[in-house]
Amino acid sequence: xxxxxxxxxxxxxxxxxxxxxxxxxxxxxxxxxxxxxxxxxxxxxxxxxxxxxxxxxxxxxxxxxxxxxxxxxxxxxxxxxxxxxxxxxxxxxxxxxxxxxxxxxxxxxxxxxxxxxxxxxxxxxxxxxxxxxxxxxxxxxxxxxxxxxxxxxxxxxxxxxxxxxxxxxxxxxxxxxxxxxxxxxxxxxxxxxxxxxxxxxxxxxxxxxxxxxxxxxxxxxxxxxxxxxxxxxxxxxxxxxxxxxxxxxxxxxxxxxxxxxxxxxxxxxxxxxxxxxxxxxxxxxxxxxxxxxxxxxxxxxxxxxxxxxxxxxxxxxxxxxxxxxxxx
Ligand SMILES: N[C@@H](CCC(=O)N[C@@H](CS)C(=O)NCC(=O)O)C(=O)O
Numbered sequence: 001x002x003x004x005x006x007x008x009x010x011x012x013x014x015x016x017x018x019x020x021x022x023x024x025x026x027x028x029x030x031x032x033x034x035x036x037x038x039x040x041x042x043x044x045x046x047x048x049x050x051x052x053x054x055x056x057x058x059x060x061x062x063x064x065x066x067x068x069x070x071x072x073x074x075x076x077x078x079x080x081x082x083x084x085x086x087x088x089x090x091x092x093x094x095x096x097x098x099x100x101x102x103x104x105x106x107x108x109x110x111x112x113x114x115x116x117x118x119x120x121x122x123x124x125x126x127x128x129x130x131x132x133x134x135x136x137x138x139x140x141x142x143x144x145x146x147x148x149x150x151x152x153x154x155x156x157x158x159x160x161x162x163x164x165x166x167x168x169x170x171x172x173x174x175x176x177x178x179x180x181x182x183x184x185x186x187x188x189x190x191x192x193x194x195x196x197x198x199x200x201x202x203x204x205x206x207x208x209x210x211x212x213x214x215x216x217x218x219x220x221x222x223x224x225x226x227x228x229x230x231x232x233x234x235x236x237x238x239x240x241x242x243x244x245x246x247x248x249x250x251x252x253x254x255x256x257x258x259x260x261x262x263x264x265x266x267x268x269x270x271x272x273x274x275x276x277x278x279x280x281x282x283x284x285x286x287x288x289x290x291x292x293x294x295x296x297x298x299x300x301x302x303x304x305x306x307x308x309x310x311x312x313x314x315x316x317x318x319x320x321x322x323x324x325x326x327x328x
Pocket of ligand 1 (some may be wrong): 002016057063064130131146148
């Protein structure tokens with residue numbers, strides 16, 4: 001675990017001393033937008049046109065932010081157009097890395113050993129964290145984006161003109177944008193990032209605040225989802241996929257490792273059925289790897305789990321009937 005400073009790797013844990021024990025997530029630095037014709041998007045530069053085979057997606061199966069991009073890639077039918085490389089779940093002294101002797105965890109594009117090499121290829125003097133996901137542009141030889149929230153929006157529409165892409169599936173429909181943005185904001189602050197705020201806190205009060213906000217939001221979601229099948233109504237949107245990647249990790253990791261232990265998702269009747277409903281959407285289960293998820297958190301985050309022992313439980317079964325069709 002570390003970061004690049006002026007293009008050099010330093011092995012350092014997050015510094016929460018400067019922020020009173022609070023974990024503050026660093027903003028992503030590469031914020032260009034892939035668009036259908038290469039016109040500039042809401043941020044960054046133009047010239048990133050959606051072309052088959054041009055972009056390569058780097059992910060970790062463990063990372064909830066990368067997971068969103070894998071789900072939208074899968075559901076939109078972008079697999080044949082955007083190949084993927086998967087880093088090894090252990091993120092230790094060199095940060096995210098590939099394992100040349102392990103088929104599943106190789107850099108299929110550059111044959112790099114470490115993900116930080118990709119960042120310095122894009123920006124030799126880069127200072128900042130080396131995070132997944134990364135959307136690499138083989139034409140410009142740079143990182144198009146390393147912000148998952150942006151990448152899922154690009155995947156949602158920019159590639160719609162390519163063969164086999166499911167243009168009819170829209171996870172950010174115009175008419176629902178206001179409501180989606182509103183839900184995303186609360187879910188991001190208190191749930192997606194909320195579990196990290198609790199888990200990485202180095203101050204009791206800071207932890208308790210994050211814990212309180214997290215469970216207030218989970219209670220709010222439990223109530224909201226008792227009336228409607230999905231977060232903004234009858235239609236699946238990006239808001240659901242953004243929540244899903246935290247919920248699916250919750251009982252296996254966040255409950256114990258991040259001390260988010262007021263209750264498990266399986267103790268919430270509505271949220272647990274909702275989680276199974278999303279898991280059972282065709283294509284989604286293939287993006288979920290609980291083994292890599294557990295391995296990553298318990299082995300990599302040694303300040304929290306110094307023994308690096310990975311717990312054996314819990315028993316999880318997301319395949320049982322969810323009964324949520326009746327809310328349609
Ligand atoms: N804003 C980024 C955050 C990505 C992120 O923080 N990824 C984590 C993995 S779950 C990471 O790579 N962390 C490495 C680090 O912070 O050094 C996004 O949503 O794309």
